[in-house]
Amino acid sequence: MSPAPVVLVTGAARRLGREIALALAAGGWRVAVHYRSSQEDAIKTVADCTSLAGAAAHFCCDLEDETAVHSLLPQVIGHFGQVDAVVNNASTFEHDGAASFSFAALEKHMRSNAGAAIVLAQALHAHVLARLAASAVAEQTGRFAVVNLLDQKLWNQNPDFFSYTLSKAALEAANTMLAIALAPQVRVVGVAPGLTLTSHLLSEEKFEALHKLSPLGRSSNPADVAATVKFALENASMTGTTLLVDGGQHLMKFERDFSLM
Numbered sequence: 001m002s003p004a005p006v007v008l009v010t011g012a013a014r015r016l017g018r019e020i021a022l023a024l025a026a027g028g029w030r031v032a033v034h035y036r037s038s039q040e041d042a043i044k045t046v047a048d049c050t051s052l053a054g055a056a057a058h059f060c061c062d063l064e065d066e067t068a069v070h071s072l073l074p075q076v077i078g079h080f081g082q083v084d085a086v087v088n089n090a091s092t093f094e095h096d097g098a099a100s101f102s103f104a105a106l107e108k109h110m111r112s113n114a115g116a117a118i119v120l121a122q123a124l125h126a127h128v129l130a131r132l133a134a135s136a137v138a139e140q141t142g143r144f145a146v147v148n149l150l151d152q153k154l155w156n157q158n159p160d161f162f163s164y165t166l167s168k169a170a171l172e173a174a175n176t177m178l179a180i181a182l183a184p185q186v187r188v189v190g191v192a193p194g195l196t197l198t199s200h201l202l203s204e205e206k207f208e209a210l211h212k213l214s215p216l217g218r219s220s221n222p223a224d225v226a227a228t229v230k231f232a233l234e235n236a237s238m239t240g241t242t243l244l245v246d247g248g249q250h251l252m253k254f255e256r257d258f259s260l261m
């Protein structure tokens with residue numbers, strides 16, 4: 001029997017990344033839990049994944065640091081012996097607008113949200129090619145995949161979080177280009193949540209009210225997003241597309257970002 005597949009989930013210590021890691025562990029995946037500063041939370045996510053799947057481990061990396069990003073997948077391979085999928089979930093989300101935009105803000109968001117995700121996809125593809133060349137794995141179209149977490153904001157744009165939005169737009173374009181470039185060995189799928197979790201910028205009451213603002217009367221919850229990521233990883237015929245999981249928020253026009261409404 002072949003060993004359980006291994007997935008690297010970036011930013012998996014807390015919030016949506018943790019939910020995705022747990023859903024995949026419950027589905028039998030071994031999970032590499034990436035974090036940057038939330039070490040205690042990462043250790044807890046690993047313990048909870050291990051109790052579900054039998055194997056998980058945590059890996060620290062600052063995704064703004066290109067050298068560190070290049071060393072991340074080899075560390076995961078060193079630990080588990082293989083990687084089958086990457087979920088690019090970690091994200092910098094800092095406010096700027098048209099008036100406060102700067103090269104520095106753009107670069108920070110681009111490095112962690114687009115550059116790191118592309119380098120991890122590139123590294124997964126190289127690893128899969130090496131395994132196929134060594135006949136360490138059977139040709140099995142659709143088995144290897146990258147999922148990129150995007151944002152319904154891309155289909156419903158406003159100028160808040162200007163650099164964040166540009167970085168996610170770059171990742172959405174990369175989603176298409178990588179799907180072409182990495183085929184047939186690796187599939188690439190986007191998952192775009194709507195307003196799913198609140199932040200320090202929103203009170204619970206305000207979040208509840210905004211969450212209801214969509215054609216379906218509800219946006220996504222963490223379980224919806226995690227289930228969609230799992231579906232994208234396991235559906236062997238899907239590549240070069242994005243699944244919007246947002247209660248239809250992308251069909252509406254919002255003048256401001258939710259957190260500033």
Ligand SMILES: NC(=O)c1ccc[n+]([C@@H]2O[C@H](COP(=O)([O-])OP(=O)(O)OC[C@H]3O[C@@H](n4cnc5c(N)ncnc54)[C@H](OP(=O)(O)O)[C@@H]3O)[C@@H](O)[C@H]2O)c1
Nearest residue numbers: 011015016035036037038062063090091112149195196197
């Ligand atoms: N939450 C929502 O409602 C929502 C809506 C639409 C789209 N999304 C997308 O869904 C994904 C998850 O959302 P979230 O709200 O759970 O994310 P988040 O809490 O804002 O960030 C997730 C993790 O990203 C990690 N991270 C940030 N910068 C990093 C860097 N330079 N290097 C390494 N790690 C870094 C942080 O890890 P540490 O804590 O370890 O530092 C953080 O815990 C994101 O891609 C986001 O754009 C979320």
